[in-house]
Amino acid sequence: MGGAEVEVLVAGGGVVGCAVALELARRGVSVLLAEAEDGFGLQASGTNSGVLHTGFDSVPGELETHLILRAARPREEALAALGVPVKRCGALMTPRDDAERARVAALARGAAANGVAHELRDDGSLLIPGECVTDPVRFTLALAAAAGAAGAELRVGAPVGDLERAGDGLAAQVGGARVRARVVVNCAGLGADALARTAGDEGFAIHPRKGEFLVFEPPGGAAPERILLPVPSPGTKGVLVFPTLDGKLVTGPTAHDQQDKRDWRVRPEAPAEIRAKVAAMVPELEGAEPIAAYAGLRPAGTGCNYVIGPSPLCPPLIHVAAIRSTGLTAALGIAADVAGHVAAAGVEVGEPAPLRPGPRPPGLGLDGPWWTRTARYEAARAS
Numbered sequence: 237m238g239g240a241e242v243e244v245l246v247a248g249g250g251v252v253g254c255a256v257a258l259e260l261a262r263r264g265v266s267v268l269l270a271e272a273e274d275g276f277g278l279q280a281s282g283t284n285s286g287v288l289h290t291g292f293d294s295v296p297g298e299l300e301t302h303l304i305l306r307a308a309r310p311r312e313e314a315l316a317a318l319g320v321p322v323k324r325c326g327a328l329m330t331p332r333d334d335a336e337r338a339r340v341a342a343l344a345r346g347a348a349a350n351g352v353a354h355e356l357r358d359d360g361s362l363l364i365p366g367e368c369v370t371d372p373v374r375f376t377l378a379l380a381a382a383a384g385a386a387g388a389e390l391r392v393g394a395p396v397g398d399l400e401r402a403g404d405g406l407a408a409q410v411g412g413a414r415v416r417a418r419v420v421v422n423c424a425g426l427g428a429d430a431l432a433r434t435a436g437d438e439g440f441a442i443h444p445r446k447g448e449f450l451v452f453e454p455p456g457g458a459a460p461e462r463i464l465l466p467v468p469s470p471g472t473k474g475v476l477v478f479p480t481l482d483g484k485l486v487t488g489p490t491a492h493d494q495q496d497k498r499d500w501r502v503r504p505e506a507p508a509e510i511r512a513k514v515a516a517m518v519p520e521l522e523g524a525e526p527i528a529a530y531a532g533l534r535p536a537g538t539g540c541n542y543v544i545g546p547s548p549l550c551p552p553l554i555h556v557a558a559i560r561s562t563g564l565t566a567a568l569g570i571a572a573d574v575a576g577h578v579a580a581a582g583v584e585v586g587e588p589a590p591l592r593p594g595p596r597p598p599g600l601g602l603d604g605p606w607w608t609r610t611a612r613y614e615a616a617r618a619s
């Protein structure tokens with residue numbers, strides 16, 4: 237068959253694929269990280285809220301919650317070792333009526349069950365001091381760079397497809413080249429279901445859940461001191477208000493299910509939807525003009541969430557799919573979990589070498605505020 241050979245091919249260079257490549261490369265595994273776009277972190281991982289969650293509101297006992305909590309320590313180590321900036325501002329959730337007050341009290345009980353520091357105040361509001369904001373693009377690029385420094389090969393403009401069984405492992409098309417791997421890890425975000433289908437696995441489907449944001453100069457010149465959270469409803473954390481590292485104020489995201497995986501536009505109705513939801517939280521924004529708007533597409537599983545583990549139909553293919561809404565936070569916990577699956581598939585996985593920052597990874601870097609990057613990329617691609 238010819239072509240290159242690696243132990244693990246990681247398909248998809250969002251924050252999850254970059255974290256998986258880093259974890260495996262640090263553990264002595266030969267890794268190729270292949271990203272379809274012209275740079276790492278151009279899809280969900282570069283178009284989100286940038287909030288690093290504590291897991292205070294995650295359902296106790298679920299896999300997503302377990303991986304959020306498992307990520308906390310390695311993420312702190314990585315942020316420090318790789319020099320990724322963080323705004324340690326905490327978050328505040330304030331109920332508006334008795335029904336919301338009861339929901340907030342229930343969340344406080346969940347936070348206690350998850351072991352997350354919190355303070356339920358006399359006025360019914362909940363303070364979560366550990367919630368913080370980062371630059372999600374710098375985080376993703378730093379993980380990719382560190383994976384490169386640990387020995388992973390990094391490729392962009394290299395879509396993975398056409399998986400087929402080859403001996404104990406798989407052969408795949410990577411860009412224009414044929415690659416054989418003992419294991420393929422499917423971190424392809426919105427493309428994870430299409431990649432699985434090339435191996436005959438139709439076990440899950442992914443659809444985009446669009447989240448739109450408005451960016452403002454902070455009213456009065458000072459961004460909010462904390463992340464302001466609405467009381468969530470089932471299925472969505474709701475529209476929040478948060479400060480960015482570069483001193484802006486962002487409101488969003490919306491939650492709009494769609495079918496088109498390439499439609500990253502902000503819908504014309506989105507600004508009014510967002511404004512209506514944040515009017516009570518930041519009344520000063522009334523009449524203020526946003527300086528920018530952006531949209532992200534969450535890779536949402538249709539009827540499933542956090543699909544992690546070997547494909548039942550093709551075990552050398554390990555899925556890390558449907559990481560819809562907390563992947564930035566959980567990436568390093570997910571990566572540790574995936575290392576266990578890779579070892580179980582017969583690849584030797586050693587102890588991790590120390591984390592080292594790496595040189596700038598190939599492809600589009602970060603030039604200007606992260607929240608403008610995807611919009612500029614889409615505009616350049618369209619022209």
Ligand SMILES: Cc1cc2nc3c(=O)[nH]c(=O)nc-3n(C[C@H](O)[C@H](O)[C@H](O)COP(=O)(O)OP(=O)(O)OC[C@H]3O[C@@H](n4cnc5c(N)ncnc54)[C@H](O)[C@@H]3O)c2cc1C
Pocket residue numbers: 247248249250251252253270271272273276277278279280281282283284285286287288289394395396397423424425426427428431446447448489531532533534535556559560561562563564565566
């Ligand atoms: C609006 C919004 C707000 C969010 N807010 C937060 C938040 O505050 N905190 C938080 O923790 N999480 C948040 N999230 C969730 C988080 O962004 C995602 O969970 C995370 O980015 C998923 O990472 P991923 O690597 O799985 O997917 P992606 O970032 O989508 O990466 C998948 C990559 O795979 C590539 N790809 C696709 N097909 C192929 C192929 N065949 N071959 C090679 N490459 C391929 C894509 O180009 C893409 O780069 C938010 C998401 C959105 C959209």
